[in-house]
Amino acid sequence: MRAPHGSWRPLRPTPNGSIITAVKPRISVITLGVADLARSRKFYVDGLGWKASTKSSSEKIVFIDAGGVVLGLYPRDLLADDATLQPGVGFGGVTLAQNVGSKAEVDVAIADAVKAGASLLKPAADTFWGGYSGYFADPDGHPWEVAYNPYWSLDDTGQVVLPS
Numbered sequence: 612m613r614a615p616h617g618s619w620r621p622l623r624p625t626p627n628g629s630i631i632t633a634v635k636p637r638i639s640v641i642t643l644g645v646a647d648l649a650r651s652r653k654f655y656v657d658g659l660g661w662k663a664s665t666k667s668s669s670e671k672i673v674f675i676d677a678g679g680v681v682l683g684l685y686p687r688d689l690l691a692d693d694a695t696l697q698p699g700v701g702f703g704g705v706t707l708a709q710n711v712g713s714k715a716e717v718d719v720a721i722a723d724a725v726k727a728g729a730s731l732l733k734p735a736a737d738t739f740w741g742g743y744s745g746y747f748a749d750p751d752g753h754p755w756e757v758a759y760n761p762y763w764s765l766d767d768t769g770q771v772v773l774p775s
Contacts, residue, residue, distance in 0.1 A: 638680055641707065644687030644698070645751045648673065651684045654750050658727025678770060687751070706746070708756040710763060710771050714743040720757045721745045729755075
């Protein structure tokens with residue numbers, strides 16, 4: 612077996628038939644391409660109160676500890692160039708989400724984001740799947756969902772614990 616897309620690293624099946632690969636099921640960094648880095652820094656750091664790494668960030672990029680995942684802010688054109696992509700507009704097929712512990716926390720988080728400069732995309736409401744969620748967009752239009760899922764628990768740090 613070969614890895615997809617022409618990679619020469621062979622994939623190894625385990626005795627139960629699953630595949631062993633160097634690609635582990637985790638996300639380390641999510642980088643948002645932004646139109647105005649100073650504006651985005653102001654929204655996330657000053658507006659939402661998230662903490663940027665002073666040692667890793669610079670005037671060209673911002674790194675924020677987002678609870679075990681790093682949120683990067685980087686100029687959109689430079690990010691597209693780095694990934695050899697054409698910068699686009701409109702919905703990119705991705706939303707970011709934050710789960711919280713109650714419906715009230717959803718309402719407060721969305722209100723705080725709007726106060727910090729976000730646009731309200733969808734007011735929080737009961738969902739078809741039994742939870743409660745709403746959406747806001749950051750100053751560059753990146754959509755964020757804030758959700759309460761009664762079927763998932765959160766650990767002491769607020770990270771989702773998926774049921775087995």
